Amino acid sequence: MDDVLLHTCCAPCASACIERLQAARYGVTLFFSNANIGDADEYVRRLRSVERLAAALRVELIVDTEARHGDWLAAIRGHEQAPEGGARCRPCFGFSLERTARAAARLGLAHFTTSLTVSPHKHTPAILAAGRAVDAARFLPLDFKKQGGFARSVALARQYSLYRQDYCGCEFSQRPAPVPHPPTPG
Numbered sequence: 001m002d003d004v005l006l007h008t009c010c011a012p013c014a015s016a017c018i019e020r021l022q023a024a025r026y027g028v029t030l031f032f033s034n035a036n037i038g039d040a041d042e043y044v045r046r047l048r049s050v051e052r053l054a055a056a057l058r059v060e061l062i063v064d065t066e067a068r069h070g071d072w073l074a075a076i077r078g079h080e081q082a083p084e085g086g087a088r089c090r091p092c093f094g095f096s097l098e099r100t101a102r103a104a105a106r107l108g109l110a111h112f113t114t115s116l117t118v119s120p121h122k123h124t125p126a127i128l129a130a131g132r133a134v135d136a137a138r139f140l141p142l143d144f145k146k147q148g149g150f151a152r153s154v155a156l157a158r159q160y161s162l163y164r165q166d167y168c169g170c171e172f173s174q175r176p177a178p179v180p181h182p183p184t185p186g
Contacts, residue, residue, distance in 0.1 A: 003027040004140060005062075005104040007096055007114035009034060011049035012164050014115045015156035017144045018057055021113075029109065030054055033064035033099045035072035036092055038171040049163040056160055062107075064099055071095075084173045085123055092170065093130035101135045111140045118144035118153050 004021055008014040008030045021028045032050050037043040047063065054061035075095040079088035097114060104112040114131065117124045124143050131139035143149075157164050 002111060003029065003109045004111040004113055005029050005031050005100055005107065005109045007100040007112065007116070008032050008050055008061075009096075009115050009119075010046050010165060011053040011160075011162040012153045012157035013118045013144075014050065015053055015057075015160065015162065016118055016149045016153035017113075017115045017142075018053075018059060019152070019156070020142075020144060020147075020149065026111070028059050029107070030059055030061045031064060031100050031103055031112075032061060033067050033096055033103070035064075035067035035069050035095065035099075036170045038069050042165070045163050046165065053160060053162060062103065064103065067099060080172050082172075085121070088170070088172060089123065090126050090130065093127050094133065097127075097131050097134045097139070101138065104138065111138050113140040113142050115144065117142060118149045120145060120150050 004026045006014060006017055006021065006028055014030060018028050018030075030050065032047055034043065034046065037046065051061060072092070072095055076088050076091045079086075079091065082088040093116065097112070100112045100114065112131075112135075114127060116122050116127050124145065128141045128143070131141060156162070
């Protein structure tokens with residue numbers, strides 16, 4: 001059985017990914033690395049939920065205590081005004097997957113992947129490209145939203161009473177959508 005380090009953005013997304021990886025006979029270790037989350041309360045809510053999930057499913061959890069929000073801000077610099085799902089997300093994915101790849105190597109794990117691909121709000125080709133750019137030989141390019149992955153994550157979140165957030169965690173994704181201007185009479 002190969003081992004995989006699963007970059008874990010949140011408990012609901014990770015839940016369906018763990019299930020699918022274990023069904024494929026991988027040993028799964030969770031890696032909670034979320035320097036993109038600038039709000040300390042939000043970070044703790046997500047971490048506590050991941051801790052509950054790891055305990056319930058009996059999987060190891062490693063928390064990236066060295067990831068700093070300031071380093072993440074430097075990585076996405078120049079893209080702060082990009083819309084959600086736009087140019088800011090690519091360096092964000094790369095930042096998290098680079099940290100995950102380094103942790104997998106340090107831990108001696110054969111593979112790494114990410115729970116980000118279970119979300120219908122994330123651009124899977126960009127995530128997979130970021131993972132391959134970091135380490136194509138060890139990255140598992142899995143699209144967890146396929147075969148009902150997102151719906152399964154919602155069901156598992158309900159089953160385990162997991163905290164479900166409504167944004168990625170990045171303060172720039174919380175900007176209100178622009179209000180369209182009414183047409184000018186005339």
